[in-house]
Amino acid sequence: MSYQVLARKWRPRSFREMVGQTHVLKALINALDSQRLHHAYLFTGTRGVGKTTIARIIAKCLNCETGISSIPCGQCSVCREIDEGRFVDLIEVDAASRTKVEDTRELLDNVQYAPSRGRFKVYLIDEVHMLSSHSFNALLKTLEEPPPHVKFLLATTDPQKLPVTILSRCLQFALKSMPPERVVEHLTHVLGAEGIPFESDALWLLGRAADGSMRDAMSLTDQAIAFGEGRVLAADVRAMLGTLDHGQVYGVLQALLEGDARAMLEAVRQLAEQGPDWSGVLAELLNVLHRVAIAQALPEAVDNGQGDRERVLALAQALPAEDVQFYYQMGLIGRRDLPLAPDPRGGFEMVLLRMLAFRPADVGGAPGRPLKDQGIRSATADSPSDPVAETDSAQSPAVSAAVSGESSAMAAPAFAEPIEPVSPPEPRLPAGAPDLPWEEPSQAAGALVSKSAAMLVGGMATAPVAEKTERAPESAVSDQPSPPARASLACERSTAPAADRAPERMPAPVTGEEPPPADDDYYEVDAEEVDVEAYAYLDAFPVEEPLPAKPEPEAEPAVAPATGLAAEWLELFQRLRLAGMTANIAANCTLVKAEGDHWVLHLDPAQAALFNSTQQRRLNEALNQHHGRTLKLDIELRKPEQETPAQAAARRRAERQRQAEASIQDDPLIRQLIQQFAAVIRDGTIEPLNT
CATH class of the missing domain: 1.20.272.10 (Zinc Finger, Delta Prime; domain 3)
Known part of the structure; x- marks a missing residue:
């Protein structure tokens, strides 16, 4: 007896012997047991996953002599003939070799006849996607309403090529690829039953090489057995497949x-x-x-x-x-x-x-804590109930240095972190100052107004500034609240109801020898206008004289009006009718020498990037054509001392713009609108009519 390959010898003959595809088998078994049979089934999936095998098992279930069930007997003549591939009522068609419409018509001509031996005439069309479009059209009517004794079983590896009219007439089942674990499990069972020694690593190599196909796995196993002389070893399989260890x-x-x-x-x-x-x-x-x-x-x-x-x-x-x-x-x-x-x-x-x-560096030596102290203290985290009283016992060194006039090197900022902007701290007047029209401050906050705060909110440019070496009285220093206290006090005042607070005005800095400023000099402070962070930092440093404003640079004098040869060049430029880059070069030149046929032009160096020998040649040709003779033209990169055509055009445009704006400003109707309705002329919206 001839040798039968493992893929055919171990082909499943019942649903119990199938490996995997549980989702398909469950639906088919329930349909067969409950006699809910469809007339057309479509099985899709990659090669070697069991499409044709399932179709043959269905044919046995439908025609078994014991009756229609999901468990064929496997012993009757029908089951044996189907297993041997010679059952007359199972018509297997290879659509890849019978693609023409004539083949399909010949096939359908026999559909109307009853089966010879079985209950059903089963048409198993493999690789159905290979049929031509005319063949599909010829199959449609019969596939939709076949005779009751006919069942269609279609199989394909490429369902995307099937027309939707075919798909809508079939129950479609998508078979899954075999995972390597399932392949190795089945190969272990087969080789154990065959009595062939094997290594587990070799089976994993075969399972991965099968790429989801159980038939490929069985074929490769046959090859491995022959290669290994009756054994399936990992080294032999690796050498056979040419795969990597x-x-x-x-x-x-x-x-x-x-x-x-x-x-x-x-x-x-x-x-x-x-x-x-x-x-x-x-x-x-x-x-x-x-x-x-x-x-x-x-x-x-x-x-x-x-x-x-x-x-x-x-x-x-x-x-x-x-x-x-x-x-x-x-x-x-x-x-x-x-x-x-x-x-x-x-x-x-x-x-x-x-x-x-370039592997990532070892992070074992990374610092376990922040490199810089965040400066968060308990006094900052927990707000005291009476910030003013607390600052009397713990005076900030930064504020003391600022009030006493010490150098900025000794006065460090009071906060390590920025303070959220709040309402400005309320200034305090020294003892003996005249009464002012504002609310009486609290007793603990009576102190001298810091010079930096006065500069910030009290007219920085006009208020007199004391000398840096001047020191405040000791009482003022002891009563001056620290920046945190002033910030907290400002927060309390800003959150108070508006009815409980009188309008406040900020006085300019005063000394004991100067009279208090008039009410007109007072400046009412809005809480949103003062940056408390800047306030605190300014208080911590001595006040310095403001730098004088830097004078704005005067505008450069205008270019001298064109006279002589420069004026002649202005008129000549209009008659040359140049265009493009050559016109731009000529517009930024001025004529400085015209001795016979030798002319010299001065070109603004700002146009040097656009100037080359080609532009000089074109300009020379235009001059030759205009004068009717050959001129020798030299162009030098020098700043023109007199007005060029481009500058003259700009001057004329500016004059027309000024005249247009003046005419609008002097128009009686416009002046009336401005006076009665507070109308505003928007800048840049006036253009001369004649540009």
């Missing part, structure tokens, strides 16, 4: 983990002995890194599809997450650039060396 990829990653360049290059040398595809090696490395990243995020999500789940979990524990992401990104870029390398192995080595050289 998965353990060598882990050797490279282990060398990267340890930062050992020698071990990494040795692992590359061992890889080179097998003559691998270096792009494939890099792809395998990226695949492992991807699984390591998944293990770090969700360990239970790592599958054992490659038989290395434990090694992946171990790497996930050893490699930092940032290293994994870095290596993966480096590998992606290196795989893209690998075809550009002079040598594929050298390109692969450079990718690994780049990973090793």
Whole structure:
């Protein structure tokens, strides 16, 4: 008896023997057991996942002599004939070889006849997507309303090519690809039943090489048995498939983990002995890194599809997450650039060396606390109930230095962090000052107004400033609240009801020898206008004389009006009728010399970027054509001393603009609108009529 390959010998003959596809089998079993049978079924999926096998099992279930059920007997003549492929009422059609409409019509001519032996005449059309459009059209009517004794079973690997009219007439079942775990499990059962020794790693290699197809896995197993002389060994399978030893990829990653360049290059040398595809090696490395990243995020999500789940979990524990992401990104870029390398192995080595050289630095020596103290104190976090009284016992050194007039080097700012803007602190007058029209301040806040605050809110330019060496009385220093206290006091005053507060005015700084300023000099302060942070910092430093305002630079004198040759050039420029860049060059020139046929022009150096020999030649040709003789033209880059055509045009435009604005300003109707309705003439909206 001839040898039968494993893929045919171990083809399932019932639903119980099927591997995987539970979602399809459940629907079919329930339909058969409940006699809810559709007239057309469509099975889709990749090659070798069981489409034709399921169709044949359905044909046995429908025609078994024991009756219609999901469990055919497998012993009757019908079941045996279907298994052997000689049942007359199971018509298997290869649509790839019978694509013409004539073939389909010949097939449908026999649909009306009753089955010869079974209950149903079953048409199994494989690779149905290969039919032509005319064949599909010929099949539509029969597929929609076939005779009761006819069932259609369609199978295809490319359902996207089927017309929607076909899809709408069928029950569609999408078969899934076989995962490597399922393939290895089935191969273990088959090889155990066949009595063939094998290694588990070899089965994982076959499972991955099958790429989701159980038939491919069985065929590769047949080949591996022949290659290994009756045994399925990992080394033989690896040599047969020409695949990479998965353990060598882990050797490279282990060398990267340890930062050992020698071990990494040795692992590359061992890889080179097998003559691998270096792009494939890099792809395998990226695949492992991807699984390591998944293990770090969700360990239970790592599958054992490659038989290395434990090694992946171990790497996930050893490699930092940032290293994994870095290596993966480096590998992606290196795989893209690998075809550009002079040598594929050298390109692969450079990718690994780049990973090793630019790996994330060790963060073990990073500081465990902030490098700079934030300056948050308990007094700042917990607001005291009486900030003014508290500042009497703990005086801020910054405020003392500011009031006593010490140098700025000794007066540090009172706050390490900025203060949120609040209402301005209320100034206090020294003892003996005349009564002012404002609310009586609290007893603890009676102190001298700081010079910086007076400059900030009391007329900085006009108020007299005391000498820096002048010191305040001791009583003023002791009664002066600290900046935090003044800020808190200002907050309390700003949140008080408006009816409880009288209008306040800020006085200018006074001394004991000067009379108090008049009421007109008072400045009423809005709470939103004062920056308390700047207020506090100004109080902490001595007051300095304001710098005098820098005088604005005077406008440069206008260019002298054109006279003599320059005036003649203005008139000549209008008659030359130049255009483009040549006209721009001529408009910024002035004529300085015209001795016979030798002319000299001065060009504004600002136009030097546009000037070249071509422009000079074109301008010379225009002058020759205008005068009717040949002139020798020289153009020098010098600032024109008299008005150029461009400057004259600008002057005329400015004069027309001034005249237009003056005419609007002097118009009686416009003046009436301004006086009666407070109308405003918007700048830049007036244009001369004649431009």
